[in-house]
Amino acid sequence: MSKSIEQVTESLRRHCARAERSESDVRRLLYRWEVAREEWDRIMETLRGDKFVDNERYASAYTREKSRLSGWGAAKIAANLKAKNIDKEIIKRAIEENIDPAQSRETLAKFIRQATEKNRSKAKNDYDLRARVFRAAAAKGFDFDEINSQLNEIFLDI
Known part of the structure; x- marks a missing residue:
C-alpha cells in the first residue's frame, strides 16, 4: 500500500461524500486498494463516526x-x-x-402491459405470453401473488 491510513481515510471520505456507500462497498475498496486488514475496523469506525457511512x-x-x-x-x-x-x-x-404499495402495484401494472406488448409477437400462444410476462415481472422483483393478480386482470381484457 502506497498511501498512509490518513490518506486512505480522506480518499474514502471524498468517495462517500459523492454518493451513499454501504459498509461492504467501502470494505471492497479497502481490499482493492490493498489496505492492511488490521486497519479496516479503525477506518470503518472513523467513517461511521463522521457519518460518511451509514x-x-x-x-x-x-x-x-x-x-x-x-x-x-x-x-x-x-x-x-x-x-x-x-x-x-x-x-x-x-x-x-x-x-408505497399502491405505487408499486401501479409500476407493476405498467410493466406488465409493456412486457405483454413486447412479447406478444414472440409468444406461441396466450399461455406462453403469460409465462414470459410472469418471468419478466418476477425478475424485476415483484411479489408472485401480485404478479398473478395483475396478470389475471390484464389477460381478461385481451
Whole structure:
C-alpha cells in the first residue's frame, strides 16, 4: 500500500461524500486498494463516526432509487441489499418506509402491459405470453401473488 491510513481515510471520505456507500462497498475498496486488514475496523469506525457511512441511510436511498427510478420490486431490492451484508431489520425498515404499495402495484401494472406488448409477437400462444410476462415481472422483483393478480386482470381484457 502506497498511501498512509490518513490518506486512505480522506480518499474514502471524498468517495462517500459523492454518493451513499454501504459498509461492504467501502470494505471492497479497502481490499482493492490493498489496505492492511488490521486497519479496516479503525477506518470503518472513523467513517461511521463522521457519518460518511451509514447502512441504514444507504438502504433507504438504495430502496428509493431502485423502486422509483429502476422500477424494481421489493424482493429484488431486498436480495441486492442482503448481498451487500445489510442487516435484515434495516432492509425490512427501508422497504416499509420507502416503497408505497399502491405505487408499486401501479409500476407493476405498467410493466406488465409493456412486457405483454413486447412479447406478444414472440409468444406461441396466450399461455406462453403469460409465462414470459410472469418471468419478466418476477425478475424485476415483484411479489408472485401480485404478479398473478395483475396478470389475471390484464389477460381478461385481451
